[in-house]
Amino acid sequence: MTTAVSTARRAPTTSVGARRRVAILLVGAAALLVSIALSLAFGSRPVSIGEVVDGITMWFRGETPTEIGAIAVQSRIPRTVLAVIAGAALALSGALMQAITRNPLADPGILGVNTGAALAVVSGIAFFGISSATGYLALAFIGAAITAIFVYFIGSIGAGGTTPIKLALAGAATTAALSSLISAILLPRQNVMDEFRYWQIGNVGRASWETMAVVAPVLLIGALVAILCASALNALALGDDLAVGLGVHVGRIRLIAAIAGVALCAAVTAVAGPIGFVGLMVPHIVRMVSGPDQRWLLPLSAVGGAILLVLADTIGRVIGFPSEVEAGIVTAFLGAPVLIVIARRTRLKGL
Template sequence: MTTNAGTDRAAATRGVARGAFVRSLGLVAAVAVLAAVCVLSVMIGAKSIPAGDVLRALLGGEGTHDHSVIWDLRIPRTLVGVVAGAALGVCGALIQAYTRNPLADPGILGVNAGAGIAITTAVAFFGLTSPAGYVWFAFVGAAVVTVLVYLVGSAGPGQATPEKLTLAGVALAAVLGGISQMITLRDPNLFAGMLSWSVGSIGGRSLSLLGSIAPFIGVGLLIALLVARPLNALALGDDLGRSLGARTGPTRTLTIVAVTLLAGGATALAGPIAFVGLMVPHAARWFTGPDQRWIIPYSAVGAAILLLVSDIIGRVILPSGELRVGLVTAFVGGPVLIALARRRTASGL
C-alpha cells in the first residue's frame, strides 16, 4: 500500500495513546466535548439563545418563542448531526478496515451512487422534492446497489475479497454516476436540486424522520461493535486471521450489512456528506493505534463532533443557512488531516 511499507508498518503498531487507561480517558473527554458541542449547537444560530433558556426549554418551560425554535429546529438538527455523524464515522472505519485501503470511504460500495440515482429518479420522474419524500428512495437505492456490488464482487467460487469489492464498487458507482449525470444535465432545475442534495445538509429534518431512520443506524452500530475484534484479526491477512480464530466469511458479510445500514441511513438522512467517513477514522487511528475496538467508538464520537462543529460554523458564517454542513466539513477536517499526515508516525492500516 505504502511506498515505505516496512517503516510504516512498524509505526502503525502504535498510536499516540498507548495504554487502555489513556484511551478510555480520551474517549470520556471526547464524549464530554460532544455534549458541549451539542449544547452549543442548540444555542447558536440565526437567533442565539442563552444557555439558561435552552435548559429551561429542555426542562419543559413552554410557551416562549425560543421553545419552538429549540424543539422544532435546533434539537432535530443537532440530533440528526449526532446520528448521521456517528454513522458516517463508524462506517468509514469499518470500510477502511475491511478493504485495507486508506482511500476507501463509505461511498465505495456504491451507497452514494445508489442513493443518488434513486433520488434523481424520484425527483425527475415522480416529482418528489422534500427529504421526507425521497428518504426511502435514497435508502432503498443505497441498499440495492450495495447488494449489487456485493454480488459482482462475490461472483464465482471464491469469496468476496476486499479488492474485488472495492473495484466492483468503484466501477458500479461510476456507471450509475454517469447515468445520473446524463439525466440531470438535461434539466437545469433538476441539476440545481441534485447539486444541492449532493452537498449534504442536516437542517430541515423532522424528529419523526430521524425516528424512522435511527433504528437502522442503531443496528448498524451494534454490528460494528461486534465485528471489531474479528476485523483486527483479519487485518493481518485472511490466512493469519483465520489461524487466529476469526471466521472470515461471517465477519465479511456482517461488515457489509453494517456498512449498508450505516451509510444508507446517513445518506438518506443527510445526503452524501463527503469526507467525514474518510477522514475521521484516519484521525482516530493516529490516536488509538490500529485496534478496531478503539477506532470504532472514537470514530463515532469524533465524526459526530466534526459534523456538528462544521454545521455550527456554517450557521455562524452565513446565518441564512446557505453554507451547508457538507461544504464546511472539509474545511474543518482537512487541515487537521494534513497536520496529522505530516507527523512522523503516520499510522497505516
C-alpha cells in the first residue's frame, strides 16, 4: 500500500527520463550563461567578449573602470541580474497558477494579476506619495492578491463553475479595465509620465541594487515554497479526490501555492512593472520537452523564464537603438502567438 501511494504521488506518467531532464537542465544553464553574456555585450554600444570579461572582473573587485567598454558592461549588470530573477519568478508564478487551477491559460498577465499590482503601485505613487521600494512591494502584493481573488470569483460564476476559457475571459476583461485605470491616473500627470511609463508596459531598465535587495527575500521564499510544493502539486494533477486519498490537504496546498505565485508576481511588478506572457509561454514549452512532473517543471521553468526575459531585454535594446523597446513589449510580441495556439487547441481542458 505504501509503495502504491508513493508511486501515485509521483509525477503523472511520462516518457521523459531522468537523464534527458538532466541534459535539458544543463542545456538550459548553458543557454542562460550565453544570454547573460549577450545582455552584457549588446546595447547602445556593443562591446567585445574581452571587454565583458574585464568589466565583470573589475566589478567583482570593486574597481571603477576607465575604459568605455568596461563602463558599459558594468552599467548593464544590474538590469541583467534583474532580468534573470524577474524572468525566473514570473515563470515560476505562471507554472504555479497553471498547476493549482489545472488551467493551461493561467498566467499572471492573462489573469490580470500583474496589472492589478501595477495599478496599486501607481495609485500609491500618485495619490499618497509613496516612493520606497518597500512601499511598492506592499502595494503590489495587495493589488495582485485582490485581483487574483476577483478574477477567480468572476470566472467561477455561472454553469460549469471555473473553466479555462471563463478564467481567461475574466482575466482579459479585468486587465483591460485596470489598464484603463492606470492610463487615467498617468495621463493627467505629464510631468511624471516618463517616470511612470514603465508601469504600463514593464521594463528592467530601471534596475537598482537597492530595490532588488528589498524584493530578494520575497522572491527567494516564494521560489523555495514553490519547489517544496512540487510533490503535492503532482498529486493535485491526479484529481482532488485522489489527492485527498493520498493525504494531501488540497485546500491548504492550493492556498500556499497561490500565495507564493502572487508574491512572486507582485515582487517582480514592484521593481519592473507588469511584464506579461513569460508565465504563460515558459511552462508550456518546458512541459513539452520535460514532461509534467512539477519537481522538474518548476526549476526548469525558472531557468527558461530567466533566459526569455534576458533575451527580450537584449532584443529590445538592439532593435530600438538609439533608444530601447521595453522588455514587456517584446515578451507580448512573442507570447501573443503562443496564446492563440493554446486557445485554438481542439481540447482545451485541465492539465
